Amino acid sequence: MVRRPARNPRILLPWVGLAVGIGGLGLQFSLSMPAYAAQGKDIPGSLGTFLAFYTILTNIVLVLVYLSVVTTWRWLEVFRHPITRGLMAANIALVMLYVYLVLRHLAVLEGQALTADNMLHYLAPILYLLWWVIAQPHGALKWANLPLMLVPTLAYLVYVLARGAWVTEYPYPILAVQKIGYGAVLLNSAYMTAALAALMAVVIAADHLLARFSRTVPA
Known part of the structure; x- marks a missing residue:
């Protein structure tokens, strides 16, 4: 019996993440667009609703981060930056935690809707965090980067x-301003921003620790 050589997870994970991301987004798109059309929305309105979700x-x-790994396309340079990749680790962790702790109790999903939900809210985050830990070079993040890392979410x-x-x-x-008012929305936004800042602090600390660990492991 000929034993196949082990595959390098640093090479394999971006491709797996890319497949899961494209597959999950494509499946969710195919489910959402007809549903929005059934509500009377035109194509621009449906796209606007689809792209309003943080997930x-x-x-x-x-x-795009995975594409920046597996290609040499210059327009993806920003997605190769450690700050971009680090802030996405915190953001996708927030998505997973918020959905698991809050949103999953609000609706019962079945079939393809459940599959898309699991791919985008659980499988994709876990794969990205795993890739970030084991395949991403570490040591570039600084505590001073934290405010900058919050800018995309505030935008x-x-x-x-x-x-x-x-x-x-x-x-x-x-x-939902029309239901709970601007005061409650601003308070909720402050809570979520604080939670995200805490996750980003964890990411920066992990980046420092992983950099130190990588320097102590023999090549």
């Missing part, structure tokens, strides 16, 4: 609230 946007960014909050004021539609209950 969708973060998973799109993960796909998202501004975008969602501005869009919601225009179309009266919000992707998550904690942001």
Whole structure:
């Protein structure tokens, strides 16, 4: 019996993550767009709703990070930066934790909807975090980077609230201004930002620890 050589997980994981990300996004897109059309939305309106979800946007960014790994395309350079990859580790962890602790209790999913949900909210985050730990070079993140790492999420909050004021539609209950008011939304946003900042602190600390560990392991 000829034994096959073990595959390098650093090479394999980006491809697996890419397949899961594209597959999950494609499946969710194929389910969401007809559902939005059935609600009377046109194509731009349906796309706007689809792209308002933080889960969708973060998973799109993960796909771009993986593409930056497996290709040499210059336009993906920003997704090769340690800060981008580090902030995405914290963001996708927040997505997974929020869905598991809060959103999964709000609806019962079955069939393809459950498959897409599991791919985007659990499998994709776990794969990315695993890849970030074992395959991403470490030691580049600094504590001073933390405020900058929060900027994309703060920009998202501004975008969602501005869009919601225009179309009266919000992707998550904690942001539904028409139901709970701006005061509660701003308080919820502050809580989520604090939680994300804590996760980013964990990521930066882990980056420092992993860098130190990699220097103590013989090549």
